Amino acid sequence: MNPKSIYDTRYGDLPVAVYATNAELGRAAADEAVGIIRRAVIERGEANIIIATGNSQLTFLAALREKPEIPWAAVNVFHMDEYVGIDPAHPASFPLFLRRHLLDYVTPKAFYPVPGQASDPSTDSELALNAVKGQAVAAACRKYEALLRSHPADLCALGIGENGHLAFNDPPFADFDDPVWAKVVKLDERSRRQQVGEGHFKSLAEVPTHAITLTIPALLAAKRVLAIVPEARKAEAVAAALLGPITEDCPASILRQTAHAHLFLDAESAASLPSR
Numbered sequence: 001m002n003p004k005s006i007y008d009t010r011y012g013d014l015p016v017a018v019y020a021t022n023a024e025l026g027r028a029a030a031d032e033a034v035g036i037i038r039r040a041v042i043e044r045g046e047a048n049i050i051i052a053t054g055n056s057q058l059t060f061l062a063a064l065r066e067k068p069e070i071p072w073a074a075v076n077v078f079h080m081d082e083y084v085g086i087d088p089a090h091p092a093s094f095p096l097f098l099r100r101h102l103l104d105y106v107t108p109k110a111f112y113p114v115p116g117q118a119s120d121p122s123t124d125s126e127l128a129l130n131a132v133k134g135q136a137v138a139a140a141c142r143k144y145e146a147l148l149r150s151h152p153a154d155l156c157a158l159g160i161g162e163n164g165h166l167a168f169n170d171p172p173f174a175d176f177d178d179p180v181w182a183k184v185v186k187l188d189e190r191s192r193r194q195q196v197g198e199g200h201f202k203s204l205a206e207v208p209t210h211a212i213t214l215t216i217p218a219l220l221a222a223k224r225v226l227a228i229v230p231e232a233r234k235a236e237a238v239a240a241a242l243l244g245p246i247t248e249d250c251p252a253s254i255l256r257q258t259a260h261a262h263l264f265l266d267a268e269s270a271a272s273l274p275s276r
Contacts, residue, residue: 002028003027011243014257014263015261015262016263018265018267019264019267020267022059026061030064031063033049033157039154040155041071049075049077050153051080051102056159065106075109076108077108077111078112079098079114080167081114081168084184095113141182144212144214148182149181153222154222154223155225155226156220156222156224158225160238160252162234163188163194164249164250164251164252165251170190177217181214182212182218185212186209186210192204225258229263229264232271237250238269238270239272241253242273
């Protein structure tokens with residue numbers, strides 16, 4: 001049985017659906033994703049999708065991999081960010097996360113990981129940034145941007161960070177009109193603390209300080225955007241995004257001007273919104 005929302009509403013141009021539980025939210029988002037992917041394959045012979053990582057995406061990824069009707073052999077998979085200088089085998093590496101929670105279960109046509117890893121796994125983030133910055137990192141970003149532009153996204157499934165970020169477009173560095181689609185960013189401390197809180201690192205000192213991220217224009221260029229945002233720890237960011245000003249101080253607020261997006265919340269993440 002398809003999950004039924006508690007209520008549906010709209011903030012600006014953005015449709016919002018609220019579900020009772022995280023699990024129901026994940027299944028509902030996966031149901032919509034199936035339709036998007038299948039339509040793209042029917043129309044063009046393949047689908048291009050951008051998938052987020054992080055604990056808030058787990059129920060969605062679990063539901064998505066259980067959908068036998070998805071023609072994975074015709075699906076190209078991208079994701080949206082990766083730490084600079086992280087060991088590819090580190091549990092917090094985003095390509096590894098995606099493999100463990102999706103790609104070990106399905107076989108897509110291709111998977112294109114964001115190239116953030118250092119060639120020397122023992123190199124820390126600051127040293128790795130110094131080693132690859134400038135022409136090398138710019139070339140890596142340009143190459144990934146070229147891949148995205150040559151594979152226009154049918155679906156972007158993203159989350160919202162505890163500081164309101166989209167991908168790693170943190171409030172100090174987010175740009176709604178960014179001229180590039182991929183770039184290196186310095187991570188906001190709150191964003192880094194979120195990674196500790198989710199259990200991916202033991203301490204703030206272990207969290208890399210820089211990452212390559214898709215920019216906001218790249219994420220929103222997808223034909224459909226599903227924002228999947230469960231859990232009580234996201235309630236503050238959700239309220240800021242939906243009730244506050246549309247500003248780069250809360251990057252997720254731009255979703256209110258994105259009519260081709262759909263925001264999925266659970267009762268906990270919607271707790272700070274006006275009662276229904």
